[in-house]
Amino acid sequence: MMTPSATAVVGLQWGDEGKGKIVDLLAADHDVIVRYNGGANAGHTVVIDGDRYALHLLPSGILSPDRVCVVGNGVVVDPQQLLIEIKSLRERGREVQPHQLLVSDRSHVVMPYHKEHDGALETVLARAADHGDENLSIGTTRRGIGPTYADKVHRSLAIRMGDLLDKAVLRRRLDIVCAIRSRELEALGVDAPPLDAAALATEYHALGEQLAPYITDTVYALHDAVRAGKRLLFEGANACLLDIDHGTFPYVTSSNCSTLGIPPGTGLPGSVIAETVGIVKAYGTRVGEGPFPTEDLGASGERIRERGHEYGTTTGRPRRCGWLDLVAVRYSAMVCGCTSLAVMLLDVLSGFETLKLCTGYRLSDGTVTDRFFPDARKLAMVEPIWETMPGWAEEIDSITSEDQLPAAARDYLDRIADFVGCPVQIASVGPDRVQTIRMTEAVGA
Ligand code: GDP
Ligand code: IMO
Numbered sequence: 001m002m003t004p005s006a007t008a009v010v011g012l013q014w015g016d017e018g019k020g021k022i023v024d025l026l027a028a029d030h031d032v033i034v035r036y037n038g039g040a041n042a043g044h045t046v047v048i049d050g051d052r053y054a055l056h057l058l059p060s061g062i063l064s065p066d067r068v069c070v071v072g073n074g075v076v077v078d079p080q081q082l083l084i085e086i087k088s089l090r091e092r093g094r095e096v097q098p099h100q101l102l103v104s105d106r107s108h109v110v111m112p113y114h115k116e117h118d119g120a121l122e123t124v125l126a127r128a129a130d131h132g133d134e135n136l137s138i139g140t141t142r143r144g145i146g147p148t149y150a151d152k153v154h155r156s157l158a159i160r161m162g163d164l165l166d167k168a169v170l171r172r173r174l175d176i177v178c179a180i181r182s183r184e185l186e187a188l189g190v191d192a193p194p195l196d197a198a199a200l201a202t203e204y205h206a207l208g209e210q211l212a213p214y215i216t217d218t219v220y221a222l223h224d225a226v227r228a229g230k231r232l233l234f235e236g237a238n239a240c241l242l243d244i245d246h247g248t249f250p251y252v253t254s255s256n257c258s259t260l261g262i263p264p265g266t267g268l269p270g271s272v273i274a275e276t277v278g279i280v281k282a283y284g285t286r287v288g289e290g291p292f293p294t295e296d297l298g299a300s301g302e303r304i305r306e307r308g309h310e311y312g313t314t315t316g317r318p319r320r321c322g323w324l325d326l327v328a329v330r331y332s333a334m335v336c337g338c339t340s341l342a343v344m345l346l347d348v349l350s351g352f353e354t355l356k357l358c359t360g361y362r363l364s365d366g367t368v369t370d371r372f373f374p375d376a377r378k379l380a381m382v383e384p385i386w387e388t389m390p391g392w393a394e395e396i397d398s399i400t401s402e403d404q405l406p407a408a409a410r411d412y413l414d415r416i417a418d419f420v421g422c423p424v425q426i427a428s429v430g431p432d433r434v435q436t437i438r439m440t441e442a443v444g445a
C-alpha cells in the first residue's frame, strides 16, 4: 500500500497560468519534482530575486538545490533543447549534476523531422484556410510535439531516449524512418534534400552520449523514492483544457496534460497523490487557435495583455486575452480532482472599475447551461453569461499578507472558490517568489 503524499500542480485553463512559479515555490517542501507530459511546447517562468528563468523541458524544481528532477516516460524530449537548457543553467552558475536529473529511457525523442512535419502541416493548413477552407491549423508551437506523440502511438517508427545510446539500433531504425519521412515531408511541400539517416544517427547518438549520465529507468527510481518516504511534486505542462482527451479538441496538444496523465506518464499509480493544486490565472488567456468564449477583443483584453505581459514564453506570440471563465475552471478542477486553487496574476486586474466573470453559457437555441463543452465546435457556439463584480484601484504587487488585500480582491477570490467549490490557498500578486500570499484561512474553505 502506498500512503498518498505527493502533490500535483496543474493548469486549469489553456496554459501559462503560472505553474512554473508555484512549482518553484512548492519545491521547498518536496524532494522530487516530476514532469509527466508534453515537451518543449511548455514554457515555465520562474523569477528568483529578480532573475528570470524560462524552462521548457527541465522541471522548475531544478532551481531548488538538493532536489531531484525527473523527466518521466510521458514526456517527449528534444535532446538539443534539453542540452541548451542544461548549458544555459551552467552559464548562470547552476550546474545540473547527474543525480539531480533523471530522464526516462522510455521517453520519446523529438527528432528534426518531427519539428519540420509540425511546421509544414501547420503552413499547409493555414494556407488552405486562407483559400476559404475550414481552418484546421491548430497554431502549434511547432516544437514537433504532435508528430512525436503520433509516432509513439504508431509504434513502428518511434525512437526513445534509450535508443539514442545504441548507434547500430538507431542507424537501422533511421534508415527506414528517413526513407518514409522524406517522402512525407516532400508531400507537405518541404523543399529540402532527403533526410540523411547516417548523419542523423551520428548526430543523435552523440546527443544521447552527452545525455547518457541522466538517462535511466525512471519508473523504478520513482517507486524507490516513494518507498523511501520522499515527497513527490508533479509539474503539469500545458493545461487541462489542452488535454488531448478532455480539452477543446482538436485545438489541444497531444498529451494528457490534466492530472489524469500522471499515472501513464510516470508509471506511478494515482493513489500516490494526496493534494492537487489547480493553477488559475485571475483572467483568461489562450495561445493558438480554438474557441475562447470569454475572449475580449477590445480595450480590456488589450489592457490585460499589456499589464500581464501576455506574450508566449516559448514562441513570443501575443496571447489572446479575456475574462475568467468559471465554467471552464470548475470543469477542469473536477477532471483533475483539485483539492485547492492558486489564483495567479491577481495584480494584473488592479485598476479595472468592474470585473467580468463567466458563470454560464447560453446556447444557440436560447437554453442555458453551467456545463463546459470539451469540444471545439460546440464550445464555439456558446455565448458567455456574465456576472460583474467591482474591481479595486490599488496596486497590490507589493502587499505581503492577505489582510492587505483590498476587500474587492478578497471578494473576487471568494467568488472563485465558491463557484469552483475548492478553497483558494495561494494568491499571487507578481512574478517573483516573494510576491505570493499564502492564505492562512483559505478562501472558500
Ligand atoms: P506557466 O506556463 O503556467 O508556468 O506560465 P508562464 O511562465 O508561461 O506564464 C506566466 C507568466 O506570468 C510568467 O511570465 C510569470 O513570470 C508571470 N507571473 C506568474 N505569476 C504572476 C503574478 O502573480 N503576477 C504577475 N504580474 N506575473 C506573474
Ligand atoms: P505551458 O506549459 C500555452 C498550445 C499551443 C497550441 C496547442 C498545440 O507553458 O502552459 P503543440 O505545440 O502542443 O502541438 O500546440 O497548444 N500550447 C500551449 N499554450 N501554454 C502551453 O504550455 C502550451 N502548450 C501547448 O499554443 O495552441
Ligand code: MG
Pocket (backbone or CB within 6 Å): 015, 016, 017, 042, 043, 044, 045, 313
Ligand atoms: Mg507557459
